[in-house]
Amino acid sequence: MKLARIVCTLVVSLALAACGGGERQQTSTAASSSRSNKPLTIKGSDTMVILGQRLAEEYMKTHQGEVVQVNGGGSGTGIAALLNRTADLAQSSRPMKDDEKTKAKSQYGADVVEHPVALDALAVFVHSANPVQSLTIAQVKDIFQGKVTNWTQVGGPNAPIILYGRESSSGTYDYFREHVLSKEDFAPRVQTLQGTAAVINAVGSDRNGIGYGGIAYAKDVRPVAIAVEGAQPVAPSEAAVADGSYPLSRKLFFYFPANAPQRVTKFAQWAVTPEAQALVTKVGYFPLATR
Amino acid sequence: MRKAVNRMMTAVFSLAGWTAIIFIFLIFLFTFKETAGVLNAHTLRAFFLVDPPVWQPTSDVPKLSLLPIILGTLKATVVSLLFACPIGVSAALFSSEFAPPRLREVIKPLIELLAGIPSVVMGFFALMVLATWLQDAFGFTYRLNAVNAGVALGFALVPIVYTISEDGLAAVPRAHREASYALGATKFQTAWKVVLPAAAPAVFASFVLAFGRAIGETMILLMAGGNAAITSLSLLDPLRTLSATIAAEMGEVVVGSEHYAALFFMGTLLFVITFISNSGGQWVIKRMQRRLQGTAR
Numbered sequence: 001m002k003l004a005r006i007v008c009t010l011v012v013s014l015a016l017a018a019c020g021g022g023e024r025q026q027t028s029t030a031a032s033s034s035r036s037n038k039p040l041t042i043k044g045s046d047t048m049v050i051l052g053q054r055l056a057e058e059y060m061k062t063h064q065g066e067v068v069q070v071n072g073g074g075s076g077t078g079i080a081a082l083l084n085r086t087a088d089l090a091q092s093s094r095p096m097k098d099d100e101k102t103k104a105k106s107q108y109g110a111d112v113v114e115h116p117v118a119l120d121a122l123a124v125f126v127h128s129a130n131p132v133q134s135l136t137i138a139q140v141k142d143i144f145q146g147k148v149t150n151w152t153q154v155g156g157p158n159a160p161i162i163l164y165g166r167e168s169s170s171g172t173y174d175y176f177r178e179h180v181l182s183k184e185d186f187a188p189r190v191q192t193l194q195g196t197a198a199v200i201n202a203v204g205s206d207r208n209g210i211g212y213g214g215i216a217y218a219k220d221v222r223p224v225a226i227a228v229e230g231a232q233p234v235a236p237s238e239a240a241v242a243d244g245s246y247p248l249s250r251k252l253f254f255y256f257p258a259n260a261p262q263r264v265t266k267f268a269q270w271a272v273t274p275e276a277q278a279l280v281t282k283v284g285y286f287p288l289a290t291r
Numbered sequence: 292m293r294k295a296v297n298r299m300m301t302a303v304f305s306l307a308g309w310t311a312i313i314f315i316f317l318i319f320l321f322t323f324k325e326t327a328g329v330l331n332a333h334t335l336r337a338f339f340l341v342d343p344p345v346w347q348p349t350s351d352v353p354k355l356s357l358l359p360i361i362l363g364t365l366k367a368t369v370v371s372l373l374f375a376c377p378i379g380v381s382a383a384l385f386s387s388e389f390a391p392p393r394l395r396e397v398i399k400p401l402i403e404l405l406a407g408i409p410s411v412v413m414g415f416f417a418l419m420v421l422a423t424w425l426q427d428a429f430g431f432t433y434r435l436n437a438v439n440a441g442v443a444l445g446f447a448l449v450p451i452v453y454t455i456s457e458d459g460l461a462a463v464p465r466a467h468r469e470a471s472y473a474l475g476a477t478k479f480q481t482a483w484k485v486v487l488p489a490a491a492p493a494v495f496a497s498f499v500l501a502f503g504r505a506i507g508e509t510m511i512l513l514m515a516g517g518n519a520a521i522t523s524l525s526l527l528d529p530l531r532t533l534s535a536t537i538a539a540e541m542g543e544v545v546v547g548s549e550h551y552a553a554l555f556f557m558g559t560l561l562f563v564i565t566f567i568s569n570s571g572g573q574w575v576i577k578r579m580q581r582r583l584q585g586t587a588r
Binding site: 080192 | 303333347348359423433434513518519521528539540
């Protein structure tokens with residue numbers, strides 16, 4: 001009995017390993033469509049799950065008979081799924097690494113297409129009652145490396161700083177580590193949560209909390225303005241992302257092999273049409289065309 | 292004809308039985324094989340002797356100390372058992388010794404229903420509601436900490452402790468109770484000093500089962516524990532457990548890397564811990580039963 005439980009745990013984790021994903025099934029499956037097309041399977045970034053789902057819903061509405069399924073799990077998970085052919089298209093909030101591109105080439109016999117679909121501002125969030133309005137990149141780095149542990153050190157109240165972050169399979173984690181921590185390590189005290197929504201929720205209910213994530217998720221928390229050394233702090237807004245003055249903005253990508261079937265390329269091309277880019281804005285990201 | 296059917300059904304059932312055993316054996320074999328392939332003095336040193344003991348598997352210089360994670364697992368387990376065992380046994384004593392029969396028929400299925408709550412729901416509850424309550428009540432610095440995770444896990448353990456203890460208490464012969472009453476003992480004295488000791492093997496068995504469940508439980512701890520691998524004995528710090536680490540990181544690990552080895556080693560460790568606790572538990576239960584029967588005669 002108890003053994004069976006342990007076995008179950010392991011079976012699940014092994015199964016996850018096998019299918020390359022700690023994915024949470026956040027699917028938007030079309031009700032059995034008239035034509036039984038092979039569904040287009042999209043997997044990847046948790047940051048992009050909402051975006052992917054909205055795009056898929058709209059796409060299925062306007063394109064009769066197409067079925068698109070969107071899963072999360074993290075950018076790395078999505079790319080791994082693309083590499084072992086369990087997904088047709090990977091959503092990623094970080095650029096693919098060179099060794100991943102090489103693997104994709106040997107797996108599919110074609111180069112992988114990097115297809116930006118939206119711009120995102122990576123925001124640093126605090127509780128809405130927190131008086132701290134802006135932080136420099138260096139301060140954020142010190143905070144997440146555990147060198148600054150009290151809000152007084154960055155102009156806030158006398159309270160410990162509680163850190164929330166993402167697990168290591170997340171593209172957001174990678175981006176943050178690379179661009180804010182200059183590839184150094186996070187403090188062990190960072191509580192790693194499953195998905196940006198969980199981080200936002202945690203910061204929203206923790207007065208002393210600080211977390212990071214895609215701006216689209218900001219709800220009941222306040223994104224702080226971010227300053228590069230010696231410059232004015234800039235709040236994450238569409239204008240600031242568009243003109244590049246907000247320091248933590250990034251592209252969100254679709255990845256698929258160049259020789260992918262038409263149903264894949266068709267969807268990817270549709271995703272950058274004005275009609276689809278309007279959805280991008282609606283979900284809370286920034287459309288590509290502005291940059 | 293009847294004989295043939297008989298033989299066929301026996302074959303079908305034994306096949307089903309063997310399939311389960313073979314599956315368990317294969318999983319055992321797979322895990323141990325994956326672990327053995329990478330386990331050597333070098334990786335063992337990386338798992339246990341690295342200084343400072345931190346778990347940063349995807350860093351540029353990966354640090355794979357298992358100490359904070361093992362510590363986290365133990366903290367969650369201890370808190371959950373401290374929470375669940377007294378509650379489970381008290382509830383069992385109440386419903387088998389004190390509650391009127393009609394009430395008992397309500398309590399028992401209700402508590403057992405608790406076992407049917409999916410652990411992801413329990414985890415969600417702990418993450419969203421329990422953590423806030425506990426923080427408001429006790430002023431914890433960290434919302435998600437060992438106490439929160441342990442209590443949430445404890446909720447999942449209460450039905451295990453309760454059900455098995457209750458069955459054990461109910462199985463104590465009426466003669467024991469009546470003899471005790473005849474000597475002038477009160478209801479409480481009888482329950483506490485006669486019935487409970489007589490059911491000790493069952494109560495102990497329930498603790499062992501609860502321990503096995505606590506060690507292996509994943510979802511509640513993944514959601515409610517905060518998942519920070521800190522080497523700290525404080526129950527007010529967030530924690531990260533073996534099972535939660537496997538669940539969170541197995542998805543993206545590079546097959547064959549040291550990180551992969553570490554995750555499989557964790558799985559094996561969970562296997563070994565439950566195996567030891569179960570067989571140790573069995574041994575103690577047998578001894579207790581023998582001793583109890585000895586004194587009864």
